[in-house]
Structure formats: C-alpha cells, structure tokens
Amino acid sequence: MNRAKVTIPNDLMHPWGIDIDLIEGTMCEPDRVLQRRASDMRGYYQEEAALDQLIAQGDPIHYEVFEKIIPEQYGHLLLCISKLYPGRVGAECFMTKGHYHVVSGTAEVYLCLRGQGYMMMKTAAGQSVAEPMRRHRMVYVPPHWAHRSINTGAEPLISFCVYPAEAGHNYGDIATEGFPKRVFIRQGQERIEP
Ligand code: F6R
C-alpha cells in the first residue's frame, strides 16, 4: 500500500469554529469589520449629485464586511459576512464597489442569508450576468468574473462569502471601467439598464 508522506508545517493552525446567526445574518465576534460609507462610493453611481446629497445628509454606512483573520496564503480559505444596506442613490440601488480577484483564476461562493438583489458579474471580454440573490440562494462566482452585490429590497442584503485566501482584491479596474449594467428602481419597478 502506498502512503503519501504527510509533512506538518511549523505554523500549523489549530482548528476553530464560530457561531453564525443564519436568521439575522451576523457573525459572532468578527476579528475585523470593514465599513464603507457613502463618501467611499464617489465615482461609482450614475447620479453623482444624489450621492453628494446623501453624503451631506450624514454620510451613512453603505456596507460592512465582517471578517475572521486568516492568513492570506494558498491553501487557506477566507470567509466573511457582507452586509449591504438598502437604499438608492437617485434611482440606482445601493451596491458594493465590486472587484476582480488579483489572482483572477480564483472563484467565490456567496450564500445569501437575508434580503434580495443581484450579484452583478462581468468579464474583461464584455460578458455580463445579473444573478438573483435572495435568502437561501447560493451564487457561484467563477474564476475571472468581477463581482458586485446590488440591493434591490427594503432590508439589508447579507451574504456569507468564502474564497481562496490568496485571491486578493483588484478595485482599480472596476473604478475606471465600471460594470456594463446598473440596477434602478423606476416608478416602483426594477430595471436593469442599459
Ligand atoms: C470578497 C468578496 C466580498 C466583498 C464584499 C464587499 O472577495 O467578494 O467579501 O469584498 O461584499 O464588496 P467589495 O469588496 O467589492 O467592496
């Protein structure tokens, strides 16, 4: 019988667990909470004057990411809860900045715990997909697809995300190119435009 030789690194991580409230969509005792406010979103929305107004009205938190600290090294998985608040900038639904992974051949799993909206995805070759997000739905973001969450509902859009720890985030390309499609609510109707 062949036995693979198992080598154990000196910095072996001890196994651990945390509580995740699947009803509320919260992570108990995150190590780090990243907050993005309306003022962090300059340049992302179509109606800039509407964003300025929101900033002037108190610069509310737009979204939060609750994370555990895990080494950003090949072999590990990063996990977090992404919480995108409901609201509009003019008619455009609140959204995250969106990014490619720096190691663009890395995928990501989003399990939606609460709320409703879309995972907007695009490739550098111009393909674009808006995959619905709602409670109990999992969205698989394949390698090479930039991704952004969009909240079309009245409550926070909350997802549990898992992705390879070496992935990294490339925001620059999206900040300059944007996504080909945006989501609006016009006369009470959801519209994906153009
Ligand atoms: C990680 C990931 C999510 C997002 C989060 C915030 O790879 O996709 O955890 O980081 O939803 O969105 P961004 O990073 O686009 O500001």
Ligand code: ZN
């Ligand atoms: Zn990602």
